Amino acid sequence: MEIPHHAGTRQWVLEGAHLASMVRGGASYGMIDNAAVAFAGSDIAWVGKATDLPAPYFGWDKEVLPGGLLTPALIDCHTHIVYGGDRAKEWEMRLNGATYTDIARAGGGILSTVEATRAASEDDLVISAQQRLETLMAEGLGTIEIKSGYGLDVHNECKMLRAAQALGMASGVRVKTSFLGAHALPQDYAGRADDYIDLVVKEMLPEVVRHNLTDYCDGFCENIAFTQAQIRKVLEKAKLLGLGLRLHAEQLSNQGGAQMAAELGALSCDHLEYVDEAGIKAMARAGTKAVLLPGAFYFLQETKKPPVELLREHGVGIALASDCNPGSSPLTSLLLVMNMGCTLFDLTPEEALAGVTREAAGALGLTESIGTLEVGKRADLALWDVEHPAQLAYPLGANPHLSQIRAGQWVL
Ligand code: NIG
Ligand code: FE
Numbered sequence: 001m002e003i004p005h006h007a008g009t010r011q012w013v014l015e016g017a018h019l020a021s022m023v024r025g026g027a028s029y030g031m032i033d034n035a036a037v038a039f040a041g042s043d044i045a046w047v048g049k050a051t052d053l054p055a056p057y058f059g060w061d062k063e064v065l066p067g068g069l070l071t072p073a074l075i076d077c078h079t080h081i082v083y084g085g086d087r088a089k090e091w092e093m094r095l096n097g098a099t100y101t102d103i104a105r106a107g108g109g110i111l112s113t114v115e116a117t118r119a120a121s122e123d124d125l126v127i128s129a130q131q132r133l134e135t136l137m138a139e140g141l142g143t144i145e146i147k148s149g150y151g152l153d154v155h156n157e158c159k160m161l162r163a164a165q166a167l168g169m170a171s172g173v174r175v176k177t178s179f180l181g182a183h184a185l186p187q188d189y190a191g192r193a194d195d196y197i198d199l200v201v202k203e204m205l206p207e208v209v210r211h212n213l214t215d216y217c218d219g220f221c222e223n224i225a226f227t228q229a230q231i232r233k234v235l236e237k238a239k240l241l242g243l244g245l246r247l248h249a250e251q252l253s254n255q256g257g258a259q260m261a262a263e264l265g266a267l268s269c270d271h272l273e274y275v276d277e278a279g280i281k282a283m284a285r286a287g288t289k290a291v292l293l294p295g296a297f298y299f300l301q302e303t304k305k306p307p308v309e310l311l312r313e314h315g316v317g318i319a320l321a322s323d324c325n326p327g328s329s330p331l332t333s334l335l336l337v338m339n340m341g342c343t344l345f346d347l348t349p350e351e352a353l354a355g356v357t358r359e360a361a362g363a364l365g366l367t368e369s370i371g372t373l374e375v376g377k378r379a380d381l382a383l384w385d386v387e388h389p390a391q392l393a394y395p396l397g398a399n400p401h402l403s404q405i406r407a408g409q410w411v412l
Contacts (some may be wrong), residue, residue, distance in 0.1 A: 009041030010408065013057055015050045016065030020389045021373040022072055022358045028350055029389045030372065035070065039379045042407035047373055069389065071353065072373055073142025073380035073404060074334045075360035078246075078270050078291050078321035080180075081132045082125050082163045083150045085116025087326040100300050100328065101252065104224045110150070110184040113326050117150035117160065125163035126170070132324060133167055135332040140382030140401045144173055145321075145364055147218055149180030154199075154207050157181050161213035172406060174380075176364055178246060179208045182219035182226050182234045197230045201237045209241045216244040216267070216364075221257030228256050235264050244365050250274040251296070262286040268319065268363035272306045273297065277314075280307070284314040289363040291319045292347075292355070294340035295329035308345050318347065319363040320355030338393035349390040379408040 014037045021030035036053045038046035038060060046057060090103055090112065103109045117125070129146075136144065146164035151157035161177050168175030181200040189196040208214045217238030219231040225248075226234075235245050244267045249257035251271035258269040258279035269275070269283060270291035283290065290311050297305070311318055320341045323329040331337065338352035347355065361371025369378045385400040386392060392400065404411050 010061070011038070011040050011045070012061040012063065013038045013053065014063050014065065014070075014405075017068045017070045017383065018387065019047065019070040019373060020353065021047065022354055023372045023374050024358070029353065031389075037070070037373065037379075037381070039405075039408040042378055044373060044375055044377050044379045046375060065383070067387075068402060069384045069386050070373070070381050071140070071384065071389065071392075072357040072371055073382045073406065074140045074356045075143040075364070075371065076136060076141060076322050076324070076334055076356070077145050077268070077319050077360040077363040078147075078293060078323050079144055080147050080149060080323070080325035081136075081144070081332075082129045082146055082148070082160050082167070083113050083117050083326055084120035084125065084128070085113060085326065086330070087112060090327065101224055104184075107187065109327055111187060113150045114152050114184065114186065118153075118156050122159050122163050122166070125160065126166050129163065129167055130170070132332050133171055133173065136322070136324075136334065137171065137173060138401060139333060139335050139399055140384070140404055141173060141334065142380040142382070142404065142406060143176070143361075143364070143366070143370055145176045145178060145216070147178040147180040147183075148214075149183030149218070149220075152181065152184065152186040154204050157204055158208060158211065158213060161208060165213065172411065174370075176215045176366075177213060178216040178218040179205065179214040179238075179243070180218040180220070181205070182231060184220065184225055193226065193230060197226065197233055200234055205234070205237050205241060209243065214243060216246050218246045218248065220248040221255050221260075222248065222251060223253050223255065228260050231257060232260055232264075235261060235266070239264055246270060246291075246363070250279065254279075258283060258288075262288040267365050270321070270323075271296065273302060273304045275307065277310060280310050280314050280316055283316045289317045289319050289359055291321050291360075291363050292341060292345055293321055293323035293329065294344045295331035295337055296323045297344060298340055299329050299331070305345055308347065317359045317362050318351060318355055319359035320347070320352060321360065335392060335399065336396065339396060342393055349393050352393050353389050379405055381405040
């Protein structure tokens with residue numbers, strides 16, 4: 001066989017662990033017991049059973065692990081980790097009887113984080129988000145999506161996105177950004193939502209694109225945020241500008257946002273507790289992923305679960321994410337997200353791991369490069385001190401993560 005030559009890059013083989021490739025179709029979890037992986041520079045050159053390793057790889061450097069499990073590095077495909085302040089007081093108010101919607105309507109909620117985020121410098125935002133990022137990284141995170149949406153004016157939305165990109169540069173984790181200007185109506189636009197949407201469409205979007213600050217455009221389509229017609233304007237403009245689309249849809253009520261976004265070709269619709277069959281069918285037709293956020297469901301003490309069975313029936317891929325944010329999901333553990341996906345939303349442990357690997361890659365439009373362990377993909381792997389993948393999401397509060405390979409090299 002021919003082995004592609006990668007000049008100036010390390011070529012090596014790793015053996016001694018089991019491996020959950022998360023490739024669909026074969027064994028559950030794409031499991032390969034006693035696996036070998038050959039790395040050529042930043043990519044996977046070969047993966048299979050160690051006993052099947054082809055002879056041409058025998059001459060490559062070899063490392064042998066004393067056991068453990070290799071999986072794709074985890075992907076958090078929906079976060080708001082860049083923000084100022086916190087909302088612990090608001091949480092206390094909720095536990096004294098106020099609802100998330102009451103607080104939002106009284107000018108608290110997202111708007112209180114907007115105030116704190118506007119007051120923070122770009123460096124402050126990087127430093128506070130760094131702690132959250134490090135907690136996620138300690139559980140094998142390789143890629144993260146980070147949204148704006150607490151700036152709500154040109155200057156502060158750009159500041160948030162620059163902070164998010166700086167986090168990627170400083171940490172080595174792959175960061176993808178989403179512009180979420182249509183997250184909430186800023187106070188100075190009270191009663192003038194259409195004017196604010198005009199600002200988002202005519203000024204903010206062109207500015208963040210001009211400076212290359214965002215990969216995707218997101219929005220919040222909800223009775224406490226923006227209507228379907230308003231969000232449509234934002235997503236249509238973003239599509240024209242070449243951005244990938246995603247949407248916070250049907251979290252607290254059904255606004256038809258998922259169907260609209262899917263018809264525009266959205267990569268993902270997120271939350272989805274109230275999505276109906278029409279929305280799910282539109283998502284299935286468009287290949288739009290469902291990103292479920294059990295942390296927000298748990299933290300807001302919601303009772304209506306997303307229709308997982310219907311998503312399965314229609315073949316909509318299900319991703320899971322932390323939704324890490326100060327108001328509805330102050331959560332920085334993807335292992336806990338996986339556990340919650342199983343215990344709260346009845347996913348199987350295999351679906352939960354796929355949700356933070358293969359399906360999360362799909363939700364970010366990165367299926368070609370990450371999310372499964374197969375030839376030609378980027379060599380982003382996590383090594384765990386477990387024997388079977390179900391052990392990852394099973395214990396609460398334990399962290400079996402041992403180490404990580406990023407772009408073909410050990411980190412940590
Ligand atoms: O994904 N749903 C809208 N946005 C966030 C909440 C943001 C906040 O409360 O600060 C979410 O849950
Ligand atoms: Fe969110």
